[in-house]
Amino acid sequence: MFFQLYRKELNGLxxxxxxxxxxxxxxxxxxxxxxxxxxxxxxxHVTLIPLIFLLIWAMFRAFMLTREEWKEGTAPFLxxxxxxxxxxxxxxxxxxxxxxLFLSLATVIFSGLFYATAPLWGVEWPALPDLFFSExxxxxxxxxxxxxxxxxxxxxxxFQLAYLLGRTVNRFNALVSFACTVLLFYLTAKGNDxxxxxxxxxxxxxxxxxxxxxxxxxxxxxxxxxxxxxxxxFAFLFVVTGWVMEKKAES
Amino acid sequence: MMTIPAVMLENVVKRYPLTRALDGVNLTIERGKxxxxxxxxxxxxxxxxxIIAGLRTPTSGQVRVLGxxxxxxxxxxxxxxxxxxTFYNWMTxxxxxxxxxxxxxxxxxxxxxxxxxxxxxxxxxKIGALSKGQQAxxxxxxxxxxxxxxLLLDEPLAGIDPPSRAKILHALVGExxxxxxxxxxxxxxxxxxxxxxxxxxxxxxxxxxxxxxxEALRAETGHSMEELFGEVxx
Numbered sequence: 001m002f003f004q005l006y007r008k009e010l011n012g013l014x015x016x017x018x019x020x021x022x023x024x025x026x027x028x029x030x031x032x033x034x035x036x037x038x039x040x041x042x043x044x045h046v047t048l049i050p051l052i053f054l055l056i057w058a059m060f061r062a063f064m065l066t067r068e069e070w071k072e073g074t075a076p077f078l079x080x081x082x083x084x085x086x087x088x089x090x091x092x093x094x095x096x097x098x099x100x101l102f103l104s105l106a107t108v109i110f111s112g113l114f115y116a117t118a119p120l121w122g123v124e125w126p127a128l129p130d131l132f133f134s135e136x137x138x139x140x141x142x143x144x145x146x147x148x149x150x151x152x153x154x155x156x157x158x159f160q161l162a163y164l165l166g167r168t169v170n171r172f173n174a175l176v177s178f179a180c181t182v183l184l185f186y187l188t189a190k191g192n193d194x195x196x197x198x199x200x201x202x203x204x205x206x207x208x209x210x211x212x213x214x215x216x217x218x219x220x221x222x223x224x225x226x227x228x229x230x231x232x233x234f235a236f237l238f239v240v241t242g243w244v245m246e247k248k249a250e251s
Numbered sequence: 252m253m254t255i256p257a258v259m260l261e262n263v264v265k266r267y268p269l270t271r272a273l274d275g276v277n278l279t280i281e282r283g284k285x286x287x288x289x290x291x292x293x294x295x296x297x298x299x300x301x302i303i304a305g306l307r308t309p310t311s312g313q314v315r316v317l318g319x320x321x322x323x324x325x326x327x328x329x330x331x332x333x334x335x336x337t338f339y340n341w342m343t344x345x346x347x348x349x350x351x352x353x354x355x356x357x358x359x360x361x362x363x364x365x366x367x368x369x370x371x372x373x374x375x376x377k378i379g380a381l382s383k384g385q386q387a388x389x390x391x392x393x394x395x396x397x398x399x400x401x402l403l404l405d406e407p408l409a410g411i412d413p414p415s416r417a418k419i420l421h422a423l424v425g426e427x428x429x430x431x432x433x434x435x436x437x438x439x440x441x442x443x444x445x446x447x448x449x450x451x452x453x454x455x456x457x458x459x460x461x462x463x464x465x466e467a468l469r470a471e472t473g474h475s476m477e478e479l480f481g482e483v484x485x
Contacts (some may be wrong), residue, residue: 004353012341077337079306081354082326170267250307 009095058100063159085246263312290454340379
């Protein structure tokens with residue numbers, strides 16, 4: 001049943017996904033026409049700019065999908081289905097994440113194609129040894145990527161929960177949602193701080209120790225610990241959001 | 252052996268910061284009945300149906316639906332059709348029916364085909380392109396094609412043209428209704444719907460103003476439901 005719901009969310013996203021994909025392709029085609037005036041490397045870097053937009057877009061996406069159910073009047077139908085609140089919240093989060101992942105991949109692939117055409121513009125590719133990363137760099141990229149991905153999902157969940165809390169009252173929904181957003185971000189940051197200190201005591205690695213003696217291994221460990229912290233926060237917020245969706249939100 | 256009622260409400264209150272949508276409602280709806288839930292706008296009809304459907308939680312009081320507290324189990328056995336168009340505009344009629352079928356295995360696909368023909372709806376039509384009346388018909392298809400024990404219809408006739416209403420209402424209690432199914436209909440169209448009600452509940456300002464078997468009420472008061480609607484609720 002979760003899969004059916006996830007598929008429904010993906011189908012609902014199709015038009016916007018295709019529009020954004022078209023926009024990204026459009027930007028890249030436009031950049032092809034700018035290579036001569038801007039220079040190849042500038043144009044190549046600009047092809048990656050949609051990634052920043054997608055990052056911000058993804059943070060709001062799960063919230064937008066939830067809000068749409070109420071705005072379009074489909075929430076009573078959705079909530080009358082024998083589905084747990086966690087399934088509904090999870091399907092929306094996963095769909096939003098899938099959209100972000102595929103659009104980001106498309107951006108990177110288009111950028112790669114742009115890179116592949118370098119010789120056409122009379123630019124030489126960097127020498128092969130420059131393209132290979134060390135094991136530590138790869139690890140750093142993977143761990144940073146996971147931090148980004150979890151950060152996006154966690155932020156999306158916070159917006160979703162704040163919106164649903166606004167739906168537990170019959171007046172001033174937007175105001176309540178806004179206040180809850182601020183409060184939830186504060187509580188999440190506070191929780192992150194407390195858990196960081198706890199883990200710092202256990203591992204001996206904290207932002208302070210890293211700033212005193214910068215060291216790649218310590219940064220990597222710190223980023224890994226941050227993943228664990230975000231997972232803990234995500235699990236807690238997910239339980240609460242699903243419960244609010246199933247029991248407390250009104251439609 | 253005593254049969255568990257379809258719905259039982261004990262002193263149900265639904266309070267909002269500035270209003271009381273329901274104010275101590277006590278009700279028992281027996282199984283297999285067609286019940287009319289009558290009242291003006293803001294009398295609490297929709298809130299009551301949504302509480303029974305498990306979409307809203309009462310502030311206090313006890314609600315039992317088919318002997319259980321409203322939740323996932325009752326949602327499997329209850330079909331709730333809200334007043335407003337509630338379906339996804341980008342889906343086609345057939346997409347929607349498949350989607351519903353994946354959550355409610357009790358949806359009878361053969362019956363949906365019959366109902367589509369009866370309601371004059373095409374499977375490939377986009378929901379967003381349907382008129383208000385066609386969307387109301389689609390809602391009825393989704394509800395009636397299920398073998399749900401309890402069918403909750405909030406203003407099912409809104410948007411449907413008058414000549415079709417009588418036809419649909421007649422069919423609703425006739426060949427379209429599943430055997431033994433309990434149907435609760437909230438409506439303003441008292442005159443048209445009156446003949447199909449076994450039991451009526453008049454709601455006024457969140458309270459039950461009058462309830463009883465339709466036939467008995469008519470005999471006792473000498474008034475039709477439409478006249479009672481005016482008398483009791485004005």
